[in-house]
Amino acid sequence: MANSIRKIGVLTSGGDSPGMNAAIRAIVRTALYYEIEVYGIRRGYQGMIEGDIFRMETTDVANIIGRGGTILKTARSKAFMTDEGRRTAFEQLQKHGIEALVLIGGDGTFRGAVEFFKQYTIPAIGLPGTIDRDLSGTDYTIGFDTAVNTAVEAIDKIRDTAEAHDRLFIVEVMGRDAGYIALNSGIACGAEDILIPELVTHIDQVLKRIDYDERRKKTVHVLVVAEGDDFGGAAELMRLVKERFPGIDTRATILGHIQRGGSPTYADRVLASRLGYAAVNALRAGDTQVMVGIINDKLVYTPFEQVGKENAHISDDLIEMIRVLAV
Ligand code: F6P
Numbered sequence: 001m002a003n004s005i006r007k008i009g010v011l012t013s014g015g016d017s018p019g020m021n022a023a024i025r026a027i028v029r030t031a032l033y034y035e036i037e038v039y040g041i042r043r044g045y046q047g048m049i050e051g052d053i054f055r056m057e058t059t060d061v062a063n064i065i066g067r068g069g070t071i072l073k074t075a076r077s078k079a080f081m082t083d084e085g086r087r088t089a090f091e092q093l094q095k096h097g098i099e100a101l102v103l104i105g106g107d108g109t110f111r112g113a114v115e116f117f118k119q120y121t122i123p124a125i126g127l128p129g130t131i132d133r134d135l136s137g138t139d140y141t142i143g144f145d146t147a148v149n150t151a152v153e154a155i156d157k158i159r160d161t162a163e164a165h166d167r168l169f170i171v172e173v174m175g176r177d178a179g180y181i182a183l184n185s186g187i188a189c190g191a192e193d194i195l196i197p198e199l200v201t202h203i204d205q206v207l208k209r210i211d212y213d214e215r216r217k218k219t220v221h222v223l224v225v226a227e228g229d230d231f232g233g234a235a236e237l238m239r240l241v242k243e244r245f246p247g248i249d250t251r252a253t254i255l256g257h258i259q260r261g262g263s264p265t266y267a268d269r270v271l272a273s274r275l276g277y278a279a280v281n282a283l284r285a286g287d288t289q290v291m292v293g294i295i296n297d298k299l300v301y302t303p304f305e306q307v308g309k310e311n312a313h314i315s316d317d318l319i320e321m322i323r324v325l326a327v
Contacts, residue, residue: 003286005123007037009053009098012070013044013077013105013112016260017131017143019268020070020104025061026276027102032058034284039098043073044105045080045112048089053096065269068146068261074105080112083119090120099123100288102279106130106141110291110307117289117304125279126291126304127272131260134178136310137302138293142275144180145267147259151185154255159189159222162251166219168210168241170252172234174259175226177309181259186224192326193223198311199319201231207244209326214248227254274299 010027012020024040031038040060042052064071079085093101100123103109110126117124128135131147151173162169171191173181179196186194193209195201210221227233234252241250264272271294278292278299290301 003284005036005100005283007039007097008100008102008280008283009039009041009048009093009096010056010072010102011041011044011048011104012072012074012129013103013109014074015106015130016068016070016074017129017141018068018146018260018262018264019142019272020074020129021061021064021067022264022269022272023104023127023129023142023276024070024072025065026273027280028056028061029058030277030280034280036280039096040072043075044077044109045085045089046075046077047073048092049077049079049085051092051095053092053098065273066263068263076108077112081115086116086119089116090122093122100283101125102127102283104129104142106132107135107307107309110135110304113289113304123283123286123288125282125287126307127275127279128291128293131181132175132178133180134175134309134311135291135293135307137291137295137300137307139295140267140271142268142272143260143264145271146262146264147174148181148184148188149265150259150262151181151255152188154258155185155189155191155222155224158253159220162220162222165249168221168223168245168248168250170223170225170234170237170241170250172225172227172252172254174255176228178228178311179226182224182226183314187322189222189224190325191224192221194322195223195225195229195231195237196314197226197228197230198314201229203231203240207241210241210245210248214245
């Protein structure tokens with residue numbers, strides 16, 4: 001049964017991810033369809049504190065489904081971590097007559113939400129938006145597919161030049177605590193090795209594999225490392241590889257924020273549209289303080305306090321496959 005919410009606020013928070021605009025579009029259009037007013041809150045929780053809030057119309061979200069970034073801008077707000085910041089934020093919502101919220105972001109966004117809703121009562125629905133794909137309660141997060149495809153395109157290019165020069169390349173991809181981008185781009189690009197935080201990196205084995213490949217005249221190596229790998233990132237690995245194999249021409253590339261931008265893939269646009277539509281309908285149905293995700297193609301609603309960082313489940317078989325295919 002639809003409830004009587006008449007005004008909602010929407011914000012994007014934390015690191016941006018491709019597809020956030022598609023989500024905003026779906027939220028705005030669904031809300032307007034049901035005659036609910038929508039207010040955009042710029043720069044996430046920070047904009048909520050500062051009252052950077054504006055009414056959105058359907059034209060505000062025209063032609064944004066294919067654009068990276070977020071038209072609402074985003075931020076990681078320190079002020080929202082304080083009682084005073086959260087109180088000011090709530091006062092701003094009241095001032096604008098906002099009766100419910102839709103929050104798009106990652107782990108930090110949901111941790112902020114949990115603190116906020118301990119103190120203040122207002123219906124809210126979350127959407128998983130992060131390139132890292134490290135949230136529980138959903139199979140995929142908005143932006144992950146695009147980020148992996150960006151990494152794949154870049155690593156393919158790196159392999160071309162690695163082949164031409166018989167070089168060893170270390171490619172660092174994003175993922176502060178999560179190896180999903182490294183794992184998937186590494187598999188897709190036929191990386192000789194993949195180093196991720198979810199698995200303890202035994203550096204001796206990594207070096208042993210390089211040595212073995214060199215001895216059998218496999219002279220091109222592409223190693224993909226997640227920025228959050230327990231051994232360290234590309235710089236540390238490069239230092240060690242150069243020290244151990246002074247004869248191998250070694251280079252390191254850090255892909256960095258290129259992975260956060262760009263036009264979202266079809267998969268991210270569809271995911272964001274489905275989740276945005278579902279979020280408004282969840283509010284209308286009276287749901288609150290849950291993140292909407294999709295698991296096995298079904299909408300799933302997970303309470304904010306249960307949405308946490310989730311490590312990749314990497315089966316032994318997958319690891320074996322990576323080794324076998326890299327031979
Ligand atoms: O949004 C996730 C992420 O891209 C991580 O993969 C990365 O470690 C971090 O954000 C970078 O954050 P910032 O843009 O603040 O440097």
